[in-house]
Amino acid sequence: MATGIAPPEDEPYHAGTRRLLEEAYLGASDPRGGSGFRGDAGRWERARRPIASAVDRDGTFLDVGCANGLLMESLVQWCGRSGRTIEPYGLDLIPSLARLARGRLPRWADRIYAGNVMGWEPPFRFDFVRTELEYVPSDRRPELVERLLGDYLAPGGRLILCSYNSSRPHQPGAEPVGEALRAWGYGVAGESEGIDTNGAVITHVAWTDAPHT
Numbered sequence: 001m002a003t004g005i006a007p008p009e010d011e012p013y014h015a016g017t018r019r020l021l022e023e024a025y026l027g028a029s030d031p032r033g034g035s036g037f038r039g040d041a042g043r044w045e046r047a048r049r050p051i052a053s054a055v056d057r058d059g060t061f062l063d064v065g066c067a068n069g070l071l072m073e074s075l076v077q078w079c080g081r082s083g084r085t086i087e088p089y090g091l092d093l094i095p096s097l098a099r100l101a102r103g104r105l106p107r108w109a110d111r112i113y114a115g116n117v118m119g120w121e122p123p124f125r126f127d128f129v130r131t132e133l134e135y136v137p138s139d140r141r142p143e144l145v146e147r148l149l150g151d152y153l154a155p156g157g158r159l160i161l162c163s164y165n166s167s168r169p170h171q172p173g174a175e176p177v178g179e180a181l182r183a184w185g186y187g188v189a190g191e192s193e194g195i196d197t198n199g200a201v202i203t204h205v206a207w208t209d210a211p212h213t
Contacts, residue, residue, distance in 0.1 A: 013137045034068035047202045050192035052078040054160045054207040058085045059127025066090030069101035125154040153210040165202040178206035
């Protein structure tokens with residue numbers, strides 16, 4: 001059962017994540033690089049817009065691992081084009097990245113938090129939560145899913161899992177996250193992919209819904 005406590009034994013994993021990401025993200029020359037992405041605006045949209053496919057109604061949206069907030073900003077625009085209004089929030093493990101996001105997006109500064117997803121307590125429950133499994137050690141991934149469904153999402157809310165291809169230095173490929181959800185006994189409400197111009201899959205997205213009660 002998820003406890004809401006980030007165990008001390010996980011700290012080396014998170015310290016490694018901070019070392020890999022902080023300098024690269026803060027030193028990036030464009031907003032996409034500051035969100036851990038390599039490529040121009042067109043490739044960014046091809047890779048990340050499939051996430052908006054999971055948004056089927058208006059609601060609050062928490063981006064776990066928000067980095068500089070570019071995905072929050074982009075999803076508001078993409079969902080808006082489909083007639084959906086989301087209220088974006090962000091959480092990042094690295095305080096300096098959360099500060100960067102607040103500086104980039106001052107209108108949402110009070111919605112951007114720093115904390116470990118396994119220990120942070122959300123101020124309320126969200127309609128949508130997006131995350132990646134890599135934010136915890138591999139043996140803690142089922143617990144991450146359980147915690148987000150049970151403690152972060154409103155009844156009937158939607159958990160959106162993503163995996164990206166070579167967007168981060170320590171992640172070589174896009175994992176089919178729908179398969180992981182099924183292996184852990186969760187129903188998959190939908191899936192989408194981001195396809196690059198060469199036909200390569202650069203993003204896998206899968207979503208599952210929290211119980212209504």
